[in-house]
Amino acid sequence: MKWSLVAMIYSTRRRYVVVTIFFTTAFWLTIELILLSYTNRLNVEISRADINQFSDSRRAATFAFEAKEASIEEFKAVYVTLIPPNPSGPGERGEAVYNDQDDPAQVSKEKDGYKKYSFNELASSKISLERSIPDNRPDECLSLKYPTRLPTASVVIIFHNEAWSTLLRTVHTVLARSPLEYLKEIILVDDHSNYEGYAHLNEKLSSYIQQFPKVQLIRAKTRQGLIRARLIGAKQAKGDVLVFLDSHCEANYGWLEPLLARIAHDRTIVVTPDIEVIDLRTFSYAKGKGGYNRGVFNWELTFKWRALPDYEKERRNSDADPIRSPTMAGGLFAMDRTYFYEIGSYDTEMSYWGGENVEMSFRIWMCGGSLEILPCSKVGHVFRESQPYKIGEGAIDKNNMRLAEVWMDEYKQIFYAMRPQLKDRTYGDLSERKALREKLKCKNFKWYLQNVIPELDIPDMYPHGRGEVRNLGTDQCLDTLAKNEAGGEPGMYVCHGMGNNQFFMYTKKNEFWHDDFCLDLVSGDPNTKVKLYNCHRLGGNQKWEHDRDGRIRHVLHEVCLDVEGDSLVVRKCDNRQTQRWRFSAYPEEDRSKISHSDVL
Ligand SMILES: [Mn+2]
Numbered sequence: 001m002k003w004s005l006v007a008m009i010y011s012t013r014r015r016y017v018v019v020t021i022f023f024t025t026a027f028w029l030t031i032e033l034i035l036l037s038y039t040n041r042l043n044v045e046i047s048r049a050d051i052n053q054f055s056d057s058r059r060a061a062t063f064a065f066e067a068k069e070a071s072i073e074e075f076k077a078v079y080v081t082l083i084p085p086n087p088s089g090p091g092e093r094g095e096a097v098y099n100d101q102d103d104p105a106q107v108s109k110e111k112d113g114y115k116k117y118s119f120n121e122l123a124s125s126k127i128s129l130e131r132s133i134p135d136n137r138p139d140e141c142l143s144l145k146y147p148t149r150l151p152t153a154s155v156v157i158i159f160h161n162e163a164w165s166t167l168l169r170t171v172h173t174v175l176a177r178s179p180l181e182y183l184k185e186i187i188l189v190d191d192h193s194n195y196e197g198y199a200h201l202n203e204k205l206s207s208y209i210q211q212f213p214k215v216q217l218i219r220a221k222t223r224q225g226l227i228r229a230r231l232i233g234a235k236q237a238k239g240d241v242l243v244f245l246d247s248h249c250e251a252n253y254g255w256l257e258p259l260l261a262r263i264a265h266d267r268t269i270v271v272t273p274d275i276e277v278i279d280l281r282t283f284s285y286a287k288g289k290g291g292y293n294r295g296v297f298n299w300e301l302t303f304k305w306r307a308l309p310d311y312e313k314e315r316r317n318s319d320a321d322p323i324r325s326p327t328m329a330g331g332l333f334a335m336d337r338t339y340f341y342e343i344g345s346y347d348t349e350m351s352y353w354g355g356e357n358v359e360m361s362f363r364i365w366m367c368g369g370s371l372e373i374l375p376c377s378k379v380g381h382v383f384r385e386s387q388p389y390k391i392g393e394g395a396i397d398k399n400n401m402r403l404a405e406v407w408m409d410e411y412k413q414i415f416y417a418m419r420p421q422l423k424d425r426t427y428g429d430l431s432e433r434k435a436l437r438e439k440l441k442c443k444n445f446k447w448y449l450q451n452v453i454p455e456l457d458i459p460d461m462y463p464h465g466r467g468e469v470r471n472l473g474t475d476q477c478l479d480t481l482a483k484n485e486a487g488g489e490p491g492m493y494v495c496h497g498m499g500n501n502q503f504f505m506y507t508k509k510n511e512f513w514h515d516d517f518c519l520d521l522v523s524g525d526p527n528t529k530v531k532l533y534n535c536h537r538l539g540g541n542q543k544w545e546h547d548r549d550g551r552i553r554h555v556l557h558e559v560c561l562d563v564e565g566d567s568l569v570v571r572k573c574d575n576r577q578t579q580r581w582r583f584s585a586y587p588e589e590d591r592s593k594i595s596h597s598d599v600l
Contacts, residue, residue: 069146070145070148071143071144071145071146072141072142072144072146072253072254072376079176079177080175080176081130082172083128083129083130083176085130086128090126091123091126091128091131092132093133093134094131094132094134094285094286094287095284096279096284097123097124097126097127097282097284098123098282099123106122109122110122110123113163116161116197116198117161117163117166117384118280118384118385119248119280119281120280121166123282124163124166124169127165127169127283129165129168129169129171129172129173130169130172130173130176131169133250133380134285134286135252135253135378136276136286136287136378137254137375137376138318138376139319140320141254141258141375144320146257146258146260147264150261151260151264152181152182152183152184152241153178153182153183153184153240153256153259153260153334154184154186154234154238154239154242154243155186155245156237156243157170157171157188157247158189158191158229158233158247159190159193160190160192160193161193162193162201162247164200164201164204166247166248167201167205167247167248169249170246170249170250170251171186171188171209171215173249173251173252175212175214176251177251177255177256178251178255178256179257182260184237184238184239184240185237185238185239187216187233188215188217189230189233190219190220191220191224191226191229192221192222192223192224216236218233220232225352225395226353226356227346227347227348228348230244231346234337239337240337241263241334241336241337242334242336243333244331244332244334245332246331246332246381248278248381249332249380249381250278252378252380253378254376254377257377258273258374258376259271259377262322262372262374263335267336268336268339268368268369268370269322269369269371269372270328270333270334270339270364270370270371270372271333271335271374272329272333272373273332273334273373273377273378273379274292274377274378275329275331276378276380278381279382280384283382292308292373293308294306294308294312294323294324294325294326295325295328295371296327296453297361298515299415299515300418300419300500300515301358301403301415303328303330303357303358305329312324319375320376321375322374322375323372323373323374323375324371324372325371325372325373326361326365326448326452327357327358327371328357328360328371328373330353330356330360331357339369343364343367343369344433346359347399347403347433349402349428349429350398350402351398351399352395352396353396354396354399354400355396355399355403356399359406362445362448365448365452366407366443366445367440367441367442368440397425398425398426398427398428400415400419401425402427402433404416405427405430406434406437407437408445410461411449411458413461414458414459417466417503417585418500418503419498419499419500420467420497420498421499457535459505460505460507461587462587463505463506463507463508464506464546464588465504465506465546465583465585465587466583466584466586467499467584467585468495468499468502468503468504468583468584469504469581469583470495470581470583471563471580471581473576473577473578473579473580474578476492476494476495476563476566477493477494477495477496478490478504478568478581479491479492480501480517481493481501484501484514484515484532486517486534487531487533488517488531489529489532489568490514490519490530491566492563492567492568493566504583506544509537509539509543510539511535511537511543514532516534516535517535518532518534518535518536519531519532519542519544520532520533520541520542521541521556522541524556524557524570528570529567530568530569530570539556540556543556544561551580551581552579553573554570557570558573559572559573560574561579561581562576562579
């Protein structure tokens with residue numbers, strides 16, 4: 001009895017508690033829903049008429065900042081969303097999207113996408129044009145203050161046969177994640193796309209962008225290539241700053257302010273955002289990364305990413321500090337518009353793309369400017385493994401030759417030594433570019449090497465041997481077989497005279513050098529394979545003696561380079577013909593025969 005009374009009181013109480021919790025929850029849920037629909041109406045679903053009002057309302061919003069400076073968080077209050085967010089949509093938060101591999105229709109559509117665009121266009125097409133992505137900015141960036149009166153930006157986007165989803169996601173994210181006060185315009189330049197295969201780029205695109213007063217579209221009547229198409233876009237631009245973006249990007253939150261603020265601080269600084277990776281197969285957006293890279297180049301004049309050298313790490317005090325970069329990848333950068341022309345815009349004799357980014361990088365540094373990566377500005381980019389469209393044969397070679405001829409002084413010889421097949425090619429008239437270098441009183445390339453990229457390995461100008469290394473027994477050549485990596489095993493291949501993987505140098509330190517890698521032998525035991533390892537300049541496993549008879553003898557292990565089929569082996573030194581090798585050139589010996597003008 002006593003117990004049943006307790007139970008009765010308890011159950012009555014419980015009912016009270018349950019009812020109270022229920023009503024309280026319902027009450028707050030209703031409030032929440034009302035608030036949510038209210039803010040939705042205010043900030044999210046914006047009609048076309050509203051968009052047309054943006055510039056004015058936005059101006060008011062910006063001038064409402066009382067301070068002269070505002071943090072990204074404060075700027076964020078004036079960002080707009082053009083497409084209502086759908087937190088459960090595919091690819092939100094930058095997550096990967098997978099197509100149904102059991103559905104033949106999807107499998108075939110996915111395949112078509114790779115063929116047309118070299119990325120998974122089907123996955124991309126499922127993702128919102130304004131999906132949420134990870135905000136990977138270092139914490140230090142969020143507390144930085146930027147001036148509230150920044151220069152305006154003209155964003156120039158060149159495209160050729162681009163997919164609808166990637167092109168429009170670039171446009172939408174720029175519109176949604178830039179304070180419109182500073183976004184003068186987006187200029188799309190259609191570099192003569194093929195409307196038969198890419199019909200969406202025709203009228204559909206023209207009419208879609210009608211809803212955005214800030215977006216304009218220029219159509220090139222013939223194929224221009226990246227360089228000339230960008231110049232067409234730049235000519236049309238009215239903003240203070242030119243921002244070039246590729247046509248398959250996603251602008252991240254607060255991407256624009258750091259770029260503009262840096263240029264406002266010094267107009268001779270050319271800045272690039274920190275480029276983040278959008279996976280070409282799943283469209284997942286990188287979730288941050290450990291360290292930073294910066295742009296460098298190798299002696300074949302190919303752009304490369306490299307980890308920051310210690311001196312650059314020490315120079316920076318905060319993760320938000322700019323990174324000084326010897327070169328840039330070229331797809332995404334911002335530059336004061338008048339400075340762009342002052343410093344020679346582009347070499348219009350270069351075609352399509354390739355080499356123009358390294359040319360511009362050398363020019364900026366040598367002619368008084370500088371190049372920086374800003375870690376507080378993040379933009380995602382779909383890195384493709386190949387281009388889905390053809391470019392003119394030899395275009396990149398010609399561009400690189402123009403770059404070497406105009407900017408590299410005597411160091412161009414290193415480039416030509418690596419690309420012997422270019423010797424007889426033409427590169428056109430250079431007088432204008434050389435006059436530009438003269439007019440701007442640019443420093444020489446040696447200054448650039450010593451001051452901008454002192455860590456770069458500069459191959460000997462007059463090494464003991466250079467070029468291809470031919471085996472006199474088999475008439476085949478030493479070849480890295482594209483295993484240009486630490487631990488890679490070189491071998492033998494038909495001599496092709498094109499340099500590249502068959503280009504070696506026998507350095508003054510008696511190493512066999514190929515693009516920062518050296519032939520390395522860990523032991524003289526039979527069957528030990530010769531491998532490529534980073535050159536350490538300490539002799540030891542990397543020191544070889546190339547004697548008058550053509551033998552290549554490992555000094556420490558006392559064995560000779562020999563061949564076994566297509567493999568490179570070491571054997572006890574003897575007189576057999578397969579142990580005799582010849583470089584295509586012995587520059588040191590030839591040096592006395594070189595005319596004075598060719599010498600450094
Ligand atoms: Mn690209």
